[in-house]
Amino acid sequence: ENLVLSDGVFSMDGDIAELPAISRMCKKNKSWFMVDDAHGFGTLGETGKGCLQYFSLDGDDIPIYMATLGKAMGTAGAFIAGSEELIETIIQKARTYIYTTAMPAAIAEATRYSLHIIQNESxxxxxxxxxxxxxxxxxxxxxxxxxxxxxxxxxxxxxxxxxxxxxxxxxxxxxxxxxxxxxxxxxxxxxxxxxxxxxxxxxxxxxxxxxxxxxxxx
Ligand SMILES: Cc1ncc(COP(=O)(O)O)c(C=O)c1O
Known part of the structure; x- marks a missing residue:
């Protein structure tokens, strides 16, 4: 299967990718679609949920959603969101994930707090x-x-x-x-x-x- 990868917000121009159109194309061609929303997560959409919220898309439209935590969240690291099958596969197979030290608990807690602020302090x-x-x-x-x-x-x-x-x-x-x-x-x-x-x-x-x-x- 093909994998189509796009930024949500492009880092050097600040423009927003035409995600609904790319998603439709991926569905038509039965391609995976992954979005790196490093610059959209926490800033785009009515409550900062990123490009999915901005375009009213869901996990069916963007089956692999990734964002970093070092930008709007103000901490460090990143995450991938997707189906249970996808996440389980990554946990079991991704070499960079398996052979690295886990995120420090302090960063995880700070990240949770950032999420809380984004969700509750509009x-x-x-x-x-x-x-x-x-x-x-x-x-x-x-x-x-x-x-x-x-x-x-x-x-x-x-x-x-x-x-x-x-x-x-x-x-x-x-x-x-x-x-x-x-x-x-x-x-x-x-x-x-x-x-x-x-x-x-x-x-x-x-x-x-x-x-x-x-x-x-x-
Ligand atoms: C689109 C995109 N993805 C990922 C990253 C990496 O982010 P981080 O430095 O938080 O790992 C960047 C960094 O600028 C970026 O622009």
Whole structure:
């Protein structure tokens, strides 16, 4: 059988994969479908349940769902969710799982607590979504070259490899950690700043970042 693999949210562009269409294609062709939702889990969907909730899909549509815990969850590690048969097979056969030390109990407990927060404190997700909308608005007002991402990952394409490093350094000197992403991580000529918004950012942070960017890109 074929295995089709996609990110839920693409890590360098912040765009969301067309999962319903890919899922339909997989069902038609009897292929497995696996989604890596590292950047969607905890941030996408009405209550942060990720790409499944965003698109109202279920385990029948995406039989192998994977996400990491080091991003929205703020801990470390990852998980795979799927049918009992799939999970049992992985437990019994996955060499990287068998020959490694189990997740420390403290990380597991911290992860459980993160899940509890995501499920019970909707203000964080509301803040994040508000920050994404506010960032895009500020970029529009300042004519900054923002892309068409509706997620926490907001790339700003600069093009030149050296220029992007210089801007990233200048931002760091002004108190902003915005990484420069260059080839081969992204295609030649599309070096970019990868701005990652969080629920803890404030409108003042975003004003300050976008005003600094506007000055640096003049
Ligand atoms: C799509 C995707 N999957 C998996 C990972 C790995 O995540 P972690 O570093 O938490 O293992 C990353 C890291 O950025 C990612 O972008």
């Amino acid at each position: 203000r964080h997700l509301n803040n994040l979504n508000g920050n994404i909308a506010y960032f895009k608005l500020c970029c529009q007002e300042l004519s900054l070259p923002v892309e068409n991402s509706e997620t926490a990952i907001q790339p700003m394409i600069i093009g030149d490899d050296y220029a992007v490093l210089q801007i990233s350094d200048a931002l760091f000197a002004s108190g902003f950690l915005v990484t420069a992403i260059r080839p081969p991580t992204v295609p030649q000529g599309t070096s970019r700043l990868r701005i990652t918004l969080s629920a803890k950012h404030t409108h003042e942070h975003i004003d300050s970042l976008t005003e600094t960017l506007a000055r640096l890109l003049e």
